[in-house]
Every structure is written in structure tokens, then in C-alpha cells.
Amino acid sequence: xxxxxxxxxxxxxxxxxxxxxxxxxxxxxxxxxxxxxxxxxxxxxxxxxxxxxxx
Amino acid sequence: xxxxxxxxxxxxxxxxxxxxxxxxxxxxxxxxxxxxxxxxxxxxxxxxxxxxxxxxxxxxxxxxxxxxxxxxxxxxxxxxxxxxxxxxxxxxxxxxxxxxxxxxxxxxxxxxxxxxxxxxxxxxxxxxxxxxxxxxxxxxxxxxxxxxxxxxxxxxxxxxxxxxxxxxxxxxxxxxxxxxxxxxxxxxxxxxxxxxxxxxxxxxxxxxxxxxxxxxxxxxxxxxxxx
Numbered sequence: 054x055x056x057x058x059x060x061x062x063x064x065x066x067x068x069x070x071x072x073x074x075x076x077x078x079x080x081x082x083x084x085x086x087x088x089x090x091x092x093x094x095x096x097x098x099x100x101x102x103x104x105x106x107x108x
Numbered sequence: 109x110x111x112x113x114x115x116x117x118x119x120x121x122x123x124x125x126x127x128x129x130x131x132x133x134x135x136x137x138x139x140x141x142x143x144x145x146x147x148x149x150x151x152x153x154x155x156x157x158x159x160x161x162x163x164x165x166x167x168x169x170x171x172x173x174x175x176x177x178x179x180x181x182x183x184x185x186x187x188x189x190x191x192x193x194x195x196x197x198x199x200x201x202x203x204x205x206x207x208x209x210x211x212x213x214x215x216x217x218x219x220x221x222x223x224x225x226x227x228x229x230x231x232x233x234x235x236x237x238x239x240x241x242x243x244x245x246x247x248x249x250x251x252x253x254x255x256x257x258x259x260x261x262x263x264x265x266x267x268x269x270x271x272x273x274x275x276x277x278x279x280x281x282x283x284x285x286x287x288x289x290x291x292x293x294x295x296x297x298x299x300x301x302x303x304x305x306x307x308x309x310x311x312x313x314x315x316x317x318x319x320x321x322x323x324x325x326x327x328x329x330x331x332x333x334x335x
Contacts, residue, residue, distance in 0.1 A: 055118030056207045056270065061126060065119070066212035068132055069203075073213075076136050077183035083142045084156035 113281055117205050117274060131201045135190045159186070166328050173228075174335035177328075184213070185324050192273060192316035196309070205274045211266035217327055218262040225334025233334055265326060272319045276312040283308060 120127040142152045163182045167175055188204060195202025203209050225233035237254040238247060283305045290298035 054114055061119045062208035065206055065208040068129055069209050069212055072132050073187055077187055078179050080139055080141045081183045082179055084159055
């Protein structure tokens with residue numbers, strides 16, 4: 054199995070961590086979300102049904 | 109004959125430059141970085157939704173002390189998911205078939221969880237070596253078994269991902285060679301084999317996603333024990 058050849062192992066290890074630590078977290082952390090997490094309210098709002106005629 | 113089937117996994121090299129550097133550096137062009145725009149496009153919105161929901165679900169069972177691992181595990185999920193899924197396309201090298209990469213990710217992260225546990229709450233961390241309610245006679249053997257199972261975790265983590273992806277790619281290669289060879293001789297059998305190949309490819313898509321998820325999930329479980 055060529056994966057068991059240890060020659061490129063260190064290079065692959067270093068490069069993986071280099072990519073994983075430098076490129077990915079900025080991409081992931083750049084996502085921003087508009088709402089703060091809020092606890093669920095005790096009462097669920099009641100929506101009144103409406104009877105608009107759909108033409 | 110069998111050796112040539114495994115040749116697809118040898119770390120490719122062109123003019124002395126290892127191509128795995130390309131395979132590791134280029135996929136992130138497909139994941140756009142969100143800008144500071146108020147409204148982003150569909151791709152960025154979907155990615156953000158996925159990352160947020162996934163991280164939320166993953167960290168529900170963890171104590172607050174473990175939540176600082178959220179960026180790391182979210183990045184790792186994107187990393188593994190992208191590499192696994194891209195590798196399913198023809199002629200694209202899957203870096204996660206390399207044992208070096210998977211062990212290189214698994215061992216340091218597992219070791220980090222163990223060291224965090226040993227440093228912050230050593231009694232609690234060592235308590236995992238003896239489950240509650242063990243009969244007294246079994247205590248020595250069970251401590252040995254638990255120690256072995258602790259040390260086998262990083263190996264299992266790395267080898268699981270490697271083996272699953274390698275086996276999948278190998279099967280795809282085998283069955284597609286069979287279709288190709290059978291086409292002139294027995295077209296009906298070739299068509300049936302092609303249907304099998306289609307089903308296998310769908311399975312491999314699922315496996316790619318599931319194996320990435322399992323890697324992260326197990327790391328979060330190891331963290332849960334120790335944080």
C-alpha cells in the first residue's frame with residue numbers, strides 16, 4: 054500500500070496543519086449571524102387566521 | 109495486477125513537486141469567504157447556516173469549557189468534508205486516503221483532549237479507566253483493557269477514515285474497470301455492473317460525509333470526557 058511509505062509523511066503532516074490552521078479558521082469565522090441566541094419565551098404567539106380570498 | 113489498483117493512492121509527484129500540496133491548498137477556492145456585506149449570496153448563506161447548525165448540534169452535550177474548541181472542530185469538519193467529497197470526482201486525488209494525514213490530525217487532537225483532562229481534572233480523567241459497578245475481581249483486567257482502548261483511539265480514528273475512503277475508491281476503480289472490460293464482450297452484464305457502480309457511487313457520497321462527521325463526533329466525545 055503506497056500510503057504506508059513513510060517518505061512523505063512529515064511533509065504531509067506539516068502541510069496539512071499549515072493549511073488547517075491558516076486558511077480554514079478565517080473562512081469559518083468570517084460567517085457572522087445577525088441574531089443573538091435568545092431563550093425561548095413562555096408563551097407562543099397566537100396568530101389569528103385570516104380569510105383573504107385568494108383570487 | 110493488484111499492485112496497480114493501489115497506485116491511485118501513491119502520493120503524486122510532478123517534476124519533483126509533491127502534488128498533494130495542490131490537493132490540499134486548492135479546494136478552499138470552492139469555499140468563498142463571506143465579506144462584510146449585510147446580505148450575502150446563496151452559497152455563503154447556505155454554508156453559514158450549515159456551519160452554525162452543525163456546531164450548535166455538536167456542542168450541545170459539551171460543558172462550557174469545551175466550547176472553545178468550536179472553531180477548531182468546525183474548521184476540521186469543513187476540511188474533511190470538502191476533501192472527501194471532492195475526491196469522489198474522477199481524476200481528483202483524495203488526500204484523506206493518506207494515513208499520514210489522518211493520523212497527523214487524529215493523534216495531536218486526541219492527545220490534546222487527554223492532556224487537557226489530565227491537567228485540569230486528573231482524578232476525573234483517570235476515573236475513566238474503571239467504569240462504575242465493576243466486580244472487584246475484574247478490576248485489574250479492566251484497567252488494562254481501558255488503558256489499551258484509550259491508546260488505540262487515535263489509531264482507530266486515523267485508520268477508520270483512511271480505510272473507509274481507500275476501500276471506497278478501490279471498489280469504484282475495480283467496478284468501473286469491470287464495466288469497461290465487459291462492454292465489448294457482454295454488454296448486458298456491463299450495464300448491470302454500471303448500475304451497481306451508480307449505487308456504489310451514491311454510497312460513497314454518503315460514506316464521505318458520514319466518515320468526516322464520525323471523526324469530528326468522536327473527537328467531541330473524547331473532549332466531553334475530559335473537559
